[in-house]
Every structure is written in structure tokens, then in C-alpha cells.
Amino acid sequence: MRAAGPLHGKVQIDSAKNAVLPLMAAALLAQGPVILEEVPDIRDVRNMAQVLRCYGATVQREGRALRIETQKPCSGCEEVEKWSRELRASFLVAGPALARCGSVRVSMPGGCNIGSRPVDLHLKGLAELGASVEQRHGIVTLTAEKLTGAEIHLDYPSVGATENILMAAVLAQGQTVIVNAATEPEVEDLAAFLRTMGAKIDGLGQDTLTITGVEALNGVRYTPIPDRIEAGTLMIATAVAGGDVTLQRVIPEHLSPVTAKLQQAGAQIDQQPGSLRVVMQGRPKAVDIKAMPHPGFPTDLQALICAMDAVAEGTGVVTETVFENRFTHLGELLRMGAQVQLEDRSAVITGTWPLSGTRVTAPDLRGGAALVLAGLVAQGETVVDGAELIDRGYQGLELSLAALGADIHREALPQGTDGDAGVIMQ
Ligand SMILES: CC(=O)N[C@H]1[C@@H](OP(=O)(O)OP(=O)(O)OC[C@H]2O[C@@H](n3ccc(=O)[nH]c3=O)[C@H](O)[C@@H]2O)O[C@H](CO)[C@@H](O)[C@@H]1O
Ligand SMILES: C=C(OP(=O)(O)O)C(=O)O
Numbered sequence: 001m002r003a004a005g006p007l008h009g010k011v012q013i014d015s016a017k018n019a020v021l022p023l024m025a026a027a028l029l030a031q032g033p034v035i036l037e038e039v040p041d042i043r044d045v046r047n048m049a050q051v052l053r054c055y056g057a058t059v060q061r062e063g064r065a066l067r068i069e070t071q072k073p074c075s076g077c078e079e080v081e082k083w084s085r086e087l088r089a090s091f092l093v094a095g096p097a098l099a100r101c102g103s104v105r106v107s108m109p110g111g112c113n114i115g116s117r118p119v120d121l122h123l124k125g126l127a128e129l130g131a132s133v134e135q136r137h138g139i140v141t142l143t144a145e146k147l148t149g150a151e152i153h154l155d156y157p158s159v160g161a162t163e164n165i166l167m168a169a170v171l172a173q174g175q176t177v178i179v180n181a182a183t184e185p186e187v188e189d190l191a192a193f194l195r196t197m198g199a200k201i202d203g204l205g206q207d208t209l210t211i212t213g214v215e216a217l218n219g220v221r222y223t224p225i226p227d228r229i230e231a232g233t234l235m236i237a238t239a240v241a242g243g244d245v246t247l248q249r250v251i252p253e254h255l256s257p258v259t260a261k262l263q264q265a266g267a268q269i270d271q272q273p274g275s276l277r278v279v280m281q282g283r284p285k286a287v288d289i290k291a292m293p294h295p296g297f298p299t300d301l302q303a304l305i306c307a308m309d310a311v312a313e314g315t316g317v318v319t320e321t322v323f324e325n326r327f328t329h330l331g332e333l334l335r336m337g338a339q340v341q342l343e344d345r346s347a348v349i350t351g352t353w354p355l356s357g358t359r360v361t362a363p364d365l366r367g368g369a370a371l372v373l374a375g376l377v378a379q380g381e382t383v384v385d386g387a388e389l390i391d392r393g394y395q396g397l398e399l400s401l402a403a404l405g406a407d408i409h410r411e412a413l414p415q416g417t418d419g420d421a422g423v424i425m426q
Helices: 017-029 043-053 080-084 088-101 120-128 159-169 185-196 228-241 252-264 299-311 329-335 365-377 397-403
Strands: 007-012 034-036 058-062 065-069 103-107 132-136 139-143 151-153 175-179 200-202 208-212 243-248 268-272 275-280 289-291 315-320 339-343 346-350 359-361 382-385 408-410 423-425
Touching: 007 228, 007 397, 017 034, 017 043, 017 065, 017 088, 017 159, 017 185, 017 228, 043 058, 043 065, 043 080, 043 088, 080 088, 080 103, 088 103, 088 120, 088 139, 088 159, 120 132, 120 139, 120 151, 120 159, 159 175, 159 185, 159 208, 185 200, 228 243, 228 252, 228 275, 228 299, 228 365, 228 397, 252 268, 252 275, 289 299, 299 315, 299 329, 299 339, 299 346, 299 365, 329 339, 329 359, 329 365, 365 382, 365 397, 365 408, 397 408
Parallel strands: 007 243, 151 175, 289 315, 359 382
Antiparallel strands: 034 065, 058 065, 103 139, 132 139, 175 208, 200 208, 243 275, 268 275, 315 346, 339 346, 382 423, 408 423
């Protein structure tokens, strides 16, 4: 990539991948059709649609909306393993399909390779609601004649475990209390969505959720929250490349940890209801961050901050506390000339200007996006291979950046080729 100078313009942010995917799973609970608005056409949504089809749902795209209907839910199909390997959120069908069918077969999930990512907290919570659990050959079978409310203490505020237990509890008999629940905005959005379907949930956005089971839930039309990680990525891109970028359809409060760090880095940030403007002149100053559960700095933006610190003035310390193996992007940044030392769960990064463009490989979704950001200001051409991993979570990241003035395009694959797509910046 040849540095193309500052970014300028406006971008409309999509609905959040990590809100849409649990909402798709929750649609299995509804007696009628569910319509989700402003859903990005990303790989994870397509793969999740395939997973839902294995449980008897029909899933259709209608423009920017997704229509899901499950008249006759079923407990899983042969193909589920293949689709589940593609994404973590596939495991979120466990709670709702169990609640609706009384038994479910789910495959151990895939998703970003950023740690061991067990599902013990999901299974422990579902067992406490009365499910019997059997795990064999990568398939988990859950059975419960009836689910009964319980008080569940999570050892860790896991996003996915909170979501799975919540989706089972809404149809369980009696009251469920989830203590030490995750408080991420996407969990709150799921609870809000379930409420519009007729669920009884108290404590939205708090670390104790109280659920009173109901007999049945309705279909609804719903617009998921905007994607704070897509917005954060473009905010950090502006801090890296400089410029003046306005993000529309955002919830600025969801971005406050990012805003605070980018202000430290030298960006001027103007928040309006529903929009956010980032103005940046010159090179960013390095910042320290510690990725942790909400309301801490989001782990999904940790790699992007590594890219910013790699080109910043000074030295920043980036600490990851959520996933034990979420630093594989550092090896690729090193190939571009970054100065990085990894000490246990912290990366000490001293800014280098300019980085040097070369061929690198996206190690995972956000790690891939981080390499794109580094490529925006690296000298010469940067090619990011494995861009299909970036497509899991962004609908055309390169198109958004190109619209803002970056010199970036997607390498066309030879016809009929089914391999890695590269994103080229020159
Ligand atoms: C589809 C989706 O929404 N993905 C998000 C979700 O992932 P995900 O739901 O997988 O994240 P969790 O909050 O569950 O995981 C956090 C930590 O808890 C551990 N853990 C989790 C469950 C369990 O049963 N046992 C266990 O030990 C994990 O290994 C990890 O170290 O939240 C993460 C943390 O904000 C984000 O990075 C992901 O983008
Ligand atoms: C880690 C992520 O996704 P997943 O949990 O689906 O792997 C992510 O969105 O950054």
C-alpha cells in the first residue's frame, strides 16, 4: 500500500455483528416471523443463516433486512457441524432450540482462533436450568423435558454464556437469576429484543439479570444496535491515517472507552446524538490499553490499537485479559517493521514511522483489520492475504476505507477459485 494521505468523509455504520448473531439465534424462540433491520451482508450472518436452517428455520434476505421464521423447530441436522465450524455464535442456538424443542444437538463452535474458548459456562448454566448434557465426537446433546428457573452464578461474565442461558430462561418455568452476567451492549440488546417478543426480563445492562419464564414468544420487527466495533475500527483508522471522518448511526456512549483513548492519542472527537466526528492531524501518540469485559476497553479493538501504537509517537503497552492467545497479529506487524516485545499478556509497542509495506496474512477477523490499518500508512505496497476472515465481520471494509480516500482495493480471484482473497493497498 502506498500511503494515500488522510481520510475524509462520512460512513453509515451497520447493525452490530455481535448483536445480530444472537438475535438470529433468539428468533428460533418466536412463534411468528422475526424481521431484523439493517443487517450487514457478512460471512458470519450467511453462515449463521445456514446454522438456523439446520434447526428448522427459514431465513431470507429482504434488502437490508433478514426475515426468520421457525414454524416447526427441530433439534439439529447432519450439516450443522460444517456450518458451526465457521463461527462461534453457532453455539448460541443451544439455549433457544432447547427451550423450544426439549432437546437439541449442537456442534462445538468455531470462530476466531484467539484462545481455547471452552463452553463450560454455557453448559453449566443450561444444566442448572434442568438440561442433561452429553458431549461426544464434537457434538453436544442437551435434553430437558422442562426447563426450570434457577439462580445461576457465572464464574466469569461470559458474553456467550449469558446469552445462551438468557435465551433458555425466557421459556423456563419460574424465575431465573443470572449473577455476574456480561453487561456488553450486545447482551443488553438481546434482552431488549426478547422483551419486545414478550419475555419478562429485569436488570437490562446490569450484572444481575432476573427472568420470569413465559409460555410463548411472538415474532417482531427489530433494529439491532449499531456496530461499536466497526465504528471503533474506523475511528482508529482515522487516528492512524489522519483526516476528518464522521460516523453516522452510532451510539457514542458505546464507544466511550475508544473515544477516551483516541483523545489521549491526539484526536479531536465531537459527539452528537447518533453520530461521531473524528478529526486527527499528524501522527498519533502511543496509548496504553487493557482489554477487559465491558465497560472496559473492548478486546475486539485490541489488535486495532496495536496497529495504531505501531505507527505512533512513543511507546504503548497493550494488555489483553479476555483471551489468552489474541496477539497473533503482532507477528505480521513485525514483518512490516513494527517494534514489539511480548511480555506475558502485554505487548510493548514502540512506534515506527513509516512502517514498510509487504505481504502479510490476516490471522483472524480483527487481526486482519489491524493489518489493513497499518497498511494505510506503510511505505510501498501492503497485501493482506486471507481477507475472507475480515469479511466475517465487516461488509466491505476496503470499500468503506476507499470511499474515505484510502488507496485500497480487493484483488480479484481467478474465476472459479475458492481460496483466499487479498486486500491490496498501494
Ligand atoms: C459472537 C460474539 O458475540 N463474539 C464476542 C463474544 O465472544 P464469546 O461469547 O466467545 O466471549 P466470552 O465472553 O464468552 O469469552 C470471554 C472469556 O471467557 C472464556 N469462557 C467463555 C465461555 C465459557 O463457557 N468458558 C470460558 O472459559 C473464554 O475462553 C474467554 O477467555 O464476546 C467476546 C468478548 O467481548 C468478543 O471478543 C467476541 O467478539
Ligand atoms: C472474536 C470475534 O468474533 P467471534 O467471537 O465470532 O470469533 C470478533 O468479533 O472479534
